[in-house]
Amino acid sequence: MTERGDPEAASASVANPLHDPQFVEDLRRRMVRFATLQLSDPSLAEDAVQEAFIGALRGAGSFAGKAAYRSWVFGILRHKIADQLRAQTRYAAAPVEDAEPDPVPDGFFERHGHWTREAAPADWGDPHAALQDDQFWRVFEACLDHLPGQQARVFMMREFVELESPEICRAVGISTSNLNVNLHRARLRLRGCLEQHWFGEQEAAP
Amino acid sequence: MMKCREATQKMSEELERPLTLGEQASVLVHVAMCRPCRNFRRQAAFLRESMRAYARAPADDERNRSQ
Ligand SMILES: [Zn+2]
Numbered sequence: 001m002t003e004r005g006d007p008e009a010a011s012a013s014v015a016n017p018l019h020d021p022q023f024v025e026d027l028r029r030r031m032v033r034f035a036t037l038q039l040s041d042p043s044l045a046e047d048a049v050q051e052a053f054i055g056a057l058r059g060a061g062s063f064a065g066k067a068a069y070r071s072w073v074f075g076i077l078r079h080k081i082a083d084q085l086r087a088q089t090r091y092a093a094a095p096v097e098d099a100e101p102d103p104v105p106d107g108f109f110e111r112h113g114h115w116t117r118e119a120a121p122a123d124w125g126d127p128h129a130a131l132q133d134d135q136f137w138r139v140f141e142a143c144l145d146h147l148p149g150q151q152a153r154v155f156m157m158r159e160f161v162e163l164e165s166p167e168i169c170r171a172v173g174i175s176t177s178n179l180n181v182n183l184h185r186a187r188l189r190l191r192g193c194l195e196q197h198w199f200g201e202q203e204a205a206p
Numbered sequence: 207m208m209k210c211r212e213a214t215q216k217m218s219e220e221l222e223r224p225l226t227l228g229e230q231a232s233v234l235v236h237v238a239m240c241r242p243c244r245n246f247r248r249q250a251a252f253l254r255e256s257m258r259a260y261a262r263a264p265a266d267d268e269r270n271r272s273q
Contacts, residue, residue, distance in 0.1 A: 075261040113209025121245035127252050131259050140256065158222075159257035165222050184218040191249045 017069045018056065027070055028053075030141070031077050037153055038081045038161060039088075048084055052077040067134050082161045089170040108188050119192060124199045136198060143193035147186055154179055155186035208232045210243055217247045221254060 017023050028049060035045035055076040108119045115121075130136040144152060150172075157168045169179055208216070213236040216229050225233065237244045 071259075071261060078261045109209075109211040113211040115210050115242045120242035121249055123241075123245055124249060124252070127249075131256060137260070140260070156257075159254055160261060162258070180215070180219050180222060183222065184215045187218050187250050187253060188214065188246075190253055191246065194249075 017066050018053075023066055027073060031074065034074075034156065034160070035077065035081055037149075038156060039084055040153075044084060048077060048080040051080050055080075067137070078161055082163060085157070085161065085163065085171050086167065089167065108192075119188075121191060122195060122200070124195070127199060130198065139194065139198045143190055143197065146193060147189055151182050151186040151189065154182045155190070158183060208236050210236075210240060213237070213240070213243050214246050217243070217250055220247075221250060 031049045031052065032045055035048045036042055039045045039048065052073055056073045059076075107116055110116055144156070147155065154168055154172060154174075157163045157171065158165070163171070165176060165179060168174075169176055172179075174182075213233060216225060216233050217237075219225065219229075220233070233247075237247055
């Protein structure tokens with residue numbers, strides 16, 4: 001893995017990160033990936049990202065670094081995606097048929113319903129310090145990338161775009177119970193991935 | 207008695223809708239006895255918090271900037 005941004009070298013462009021081509025390229029790639037997953041239409045996704053950049057240029061404030069700037073631009077993108085999804089589903093019929101949920105992940109629970117030894121969640125202590133750590137966000141994004149498509153999509157709609165459950169069911173065409181199954185599995189996987197790649201290291205031996 | 211698979215499903219749904227009193231009771235009894243599920247419940251809430259922080263300028267950064 002290569003570190004793309006040297007924080008010292010980049011500090012000159014902190015006032016307006018959009019003047020750093022590498023930062024823009026990286027940000028745009030991440031935004032297009034998010035938007036495409038949500039909208040299932042590459043050209044709509046490109047449009048949403050474009051509009052988010054326009055919004056970012058219009059409202060350029062001052063930010064303490066690129067992480068803060070990225071959060072802000074992603075916040076604009078989030079609203080564009082929500083608008084687009086609501087427009088798309090305005091005329092959508094209520095889902096009548098369930099798509100098959102993604103397969104149950106192996107290894108979380110024993111047959112009788114208890115956690116397997118490997119999957120049982122450990123104590124993370126207070127995890128909030130991680131939210132200030134740029135490296136944590138890279139791990140977080142990598143873990144999101146490893147979710148199966150349907151789980152990733154509905155989880156992001158719920159927790160990133162912040163749509164309500166009925167809106168997601170209409171947008172994706174699944175029932176509430178199917179949605180809940182997908183969200184449950186996404187949470188199981190995501191927390192397992194974060195424990196494996198981030199919080200696990202800080203875990204004291206039992 | 208509810209097993210971990212079903213208990214964590216309820217804890218996940220707890221983030222989507224208000225649980226019935228019966229479901230709440232089952233979850234409370236389960237987490238009282240099961241440490242991994244207690245951890246899962248906290249972590250599911252933390253995932254939500256993280257995702258929402260992801261698309262917001264961290265308040266601390268804004269404060270540091272103005273100081
Ligand atoms: Zn349990």
